[in-house]
Amino acid sequence: MSQTILFLLFKATGETVLMVLAASCIATLIGLPLGILLYVTRPKNFLENTYLYKTLSAIINITRSIPFIILMIAVIPFTRLIVGTSIGTLAAIVPLSLAAMPFIARVVESALLEVNKGLIEAAMAMGATPMQIIRKVLLPEGFPSIINGLTLTVVNLVGYSAMAGAVGGGGLGDLAIRYGYQRFDIQIMLITIVLMIILVQSIQYIGDFFVKRFSFFRA
Amino acid sequence: MIKLQKLNKNYITPDSTITALDDINLHVLPGEIFGIIGKSGAGKSTLIRCVNLLEQPTSGQIIVNGEDLTTLTPGELRRARRKIGMIFQHFNLLSSRTVYDNIAFPLELSSLSTQEMKNKIMPLLELTGLMDKRNHYPAQLSGGQKQRVAIARALASEPQVLLCDEATSALDPETTNSILQLLRDIRDKLNIAILLITHEMSVIKACCDRVGILENGKLIEENEVGEFFAYPKTETAKNFIFSSLSQTLAPTLQQHLLATANENTHPVLRLWFLPDTANQPIISQLITQFGLRINILQGNVEYIKKHAMGIMLVAIDGEKNQLQAGIDHLKRIGVNAEIIGHVTNDIISFI
Numbered sequence: 001m002s003q004t005i006l007f008l009l010f011k012a013t014g015e016t017v018l019m020v021l022a023a024s025c026i027a028t029l030i031g032l033p034l035g036i037l038l039y040v041t042r043p044k045n046f047l048e049n050t051y052l053y054k055t056l057s058a059i060i061n062i063t064r065s066i067p068f069i070i071l072m073i074a075v076i077p078f079t080r081l082i083v084g085t086s087i088g089t090l091a092a093i094v095p096l097s098l099a100a101m102p103f104i105a106r107v108v109e110s111a112l113l114e115v116n117k118g119l120i121e122a123a124m125a126m127g128a129t130p131m132q133i134i135r136k137v138l139l140p141e142g143f144p145s146i147i148n149g150l151t152l153t154v155v156n157l158v159g160y161s162a163m164a165g166a167v168g169g170g171g172l173g174d175l176a177i178r179y180g181y182q183r184f185d186i187q188i189m190l191i192t193i194v195l196m197i198i199l200v201q202s203i204q205y206i207g208d209f210f211v212k213r214f215s216f217f218r219a
Numbered sequence: 220m221i222k223l224q225k226l227n228k229n230y231i232t233p234d235s236t237i238t239a240l241d242d243i244n245l246h247v248l249p250g251e252i253f254g255i256i257g258k259s260g261a262g263k264s265t266l267i268r269c270v271n272l273l274e275q276p277t278s279g280q281i282i283v284n285g286e287d288l289t290t291l292t293p294g295e296l297r298r299a300r301r302k303i304g305m306i307f308q309h310f311n312l313l314s315s316r317t318v319y320d321n322i323a324f325p326l327e328l329s330s331l332s333t334q335e336m337k338n339k340i341m342p343l344l345e346l347t348g349l350m351d352k353r354n355h356y357p358a359q360l361s362g363g364q365k366q367r368v369a370i371a372r373a374l375a376s377e378p379q380v381l382l383c384d385e386a387t388s389a390l391d392p393e394t395t396n397s398i399l400q401l402l403r404d405i406r407d408k409l410n411i412a413i414l415l416i417t418h419e420m421s422v423i424k425a426c427c428d429r430v431g432i433l434e435n436g437k438l439i440e441e442n443e444v445g446e447f448f449a450y451p452k453t454e455t456a457k458n459f460i461f462s463s464l465s466q467t468l469a470p471t472l473q474q475h476l477l478a479t480a481n482e483n484t485h486p487v488l489r490l491w492f493l494p495d496t497a498n499q500p501i502i503s504q505l506i507t508q509f510g511l512r513i514n515i516l517q518g519n520v521e522y523i524k525k526h527a528m529g530i531m532l533v534a535i536d537g538e539k540n541q542l543q544a545g546i547d548h549l550k551r552i553g554v555n556a557e558i559i560g561h562v563t564n565d566i567i568s569f570i
Contacts (some may be wrong), residue, residue: 122311125271125375126325127300136327140315214315 016171027100035108060102092169107149151207220249226279251429256425262436265414304373308385312357319353343371363394380526383415399426420463445524451495476560484561491555494526509538509545
């Protein structure tokens, strides 16, 4: 294997890790509060607001219906506004974050739905404010499930990042397509796939570790 | 102190209005345990959840610690709720917190310092007997221990009122007794008003000072516990008391109990003594005045407060008209006597 190929692999791995990591962080930063908002405004929950819930829910469903490759092209003007350019790894982070946000919101919502309603009732009976209920009951009790959901999202992002080549984002997926698929280079194809497997396995391992670490008190 | 006045609660569904609570008036004093008993669907849960406004009543006043909760703003209501403790059938402990941190939860809500919290939590661990479990997680505790944690948590903010929503219904009889004993201790030591709801007469018997019966959303009877058992006013009350006193017939007798009489059978009589009659020599009256022969099959006399009451099953041998005269006599003096079946004389001996 030539020096150039090694360099390409190294660079692509770095790009993938950067895109996935940055997009995960940004998406969580916005998706988590969004998921909490979805949960608390759900009918019969403690900040019930059917209008807000239905609107949010519809927006999320619409965003999740758009194929990622189309979303990525569609948001180019927005991407240019945020990072100043519409091509490159940084530019790919914007559509990746946008795609993961609604997914995380749903994942967080369903994780919180697993929290025993009786606990929220008990907290309300003790005079907890909505904010205290979120911070002291919902998040700690839903934590393992939230981590599970975030792991799922990050793994999905690894898959999405393969399409980042369309906007010149680079990464392992792009390498596999351009060198492995279009140039029939079986060796590169296999190496990139193995690298992606290792990446996904590591993400799952880290996720599982945290879930286990914070579930030791459960029966 | 809890005072409910003209409390009503309706649930409005698209095609009808369901009355869950109908003109409830109730007063629970400090240092008193008031029990509300009713069948499922009677409105017990709705009633107790109205007391801290987890459930919004349709109309009426809810006065707790001298404040009408229905007139408070959300912020004022939260402050008021901090002085109302509540425990639940399924404990509702935070699984991510240790026993100590669960008890600290209500104190964190009012932002106490760590030291202040410790000063309040330690005596509660002592009171509820959980000192050695303080670093355990709820998943590591038994049901009874979990309810003790819930009680300690409910008491942490020093409430003047404690609400118990079927607090012992998920526990075995022995654990139930220890929890009820703890509630009595708390009442004695802290002089708080305790309102509990239950579907078990044994809970009322073991721990309440006063009792109310809830049926179809109405409080149909209310009395001091001893008086309630002694002089039930409504049919529902009588049924509850009867079911709590009656013991099931021994299986061997049950097998041989016949519905109809013939020449080889003796009637089996169930005698239900209310307090005024429980200390009379009824059996000997039947023997001496009516010439009946009596074989006691099963019996149970209980003391509730200062009243004795009980149920006895007897097989009787004697002349038919004498037997009827005996039953009439019993009814006259206030013993509820009923023939529940017949047994053949090869099972019961009168010799």
